Amino acid sequence: MHLAYPAVLSVLLFCTGLYGVLARRNAILVLMSVELMLNSVNLNLVAFDVWLRDALHSGQALTLFTIAIAAAEIGIGLSIVLMVYRNRGTSDVDRLRDTAEGPDGTPDDPEAAAPAQRTQKAEATA
Amino acid sequence: MILAAQTQGFLSPTGVEIAFLLVGLATLGAAVMTVTTKQLVHAALWLVVALGGLAVEYLLLTAEFIAWVQVLIYVGSVVVLLLFGLMLTRAPIGRSPDADSGNRPVALAVAGTAAAALVWVVVDAFRTQWIDLDGPAQGSTEVTGSILFRHWVLPFEALSVLLLAALVGAIVLSRKRAGNSETDPEGES
Structure with a gap:
């Protein structure tokens, strides 16, 4: 098999995931895009392992490790998203601007008041 | 390398290559649907198609153990976890018009530029390399x-x-x- 097929497929999958991470607004959709990027890296590792016929099979071992780390990452990420949702009432990454700074260095939170009103918690929005 | 290029026709793909190409197109389409669909639950279901397609690609690359691990962990647990997350955060069922944020054109430009540059580099680098899939299975x-x-x-x-x-x-x-x-x-x- 020509090596370019798996390499190009993994490049395209990675860029699809990159687009998803940058363009999506829901935090869980961002996590899905991260999964796509990790999977493209896995495909690359497997393809190069089969191509190089490595005696230690490092590509496949590292792929297994990546899959396990991705599972751990998705568990932690989802619990963080759930906690943010419970505290703020939204899982919209554009609204989590408490620590954002405007172009002039001042705190920039024009929309932070909306989710704070919805939840009863007094977030530091002032 | 030139010998290999002579024994392997560039424009006469083998059956494995054709299968890889077709499954790869399905996988890529499912991935694009995952990042563009407006329905949040459908995004998770398209992700199942993409990850399953990747498992088939691993099988075609003779890495069967990785393929089954992929099916077990990704399709079996990660997507279920994502669906649970969507439901616990009360994601709307049906079309949600604000699934994409305002910086979508910038994201499209960045991803397109990265894809073009990387595809160019990768194709140019591995033009004359072939994977030898014969012999005992690698995985x-x-x-x-x-x-x-x-x-x-x-x-x-x-x-x-x-x-x-x-x-x-x-x-x-x-x-x-x-x-x-x-x-x-x-x-x-």
């Missing part, structure tokens, strides 16, 4: 098990500790706190 369960427990035992065990830490961390993070106050000491531990 059968026997081979993978023997290398994993002969050469990679220490990272494997460290990884199990990492998974345990992630499990405990996820439980601690997603526990409901005992009181309503954020500074309630009983919610810690």
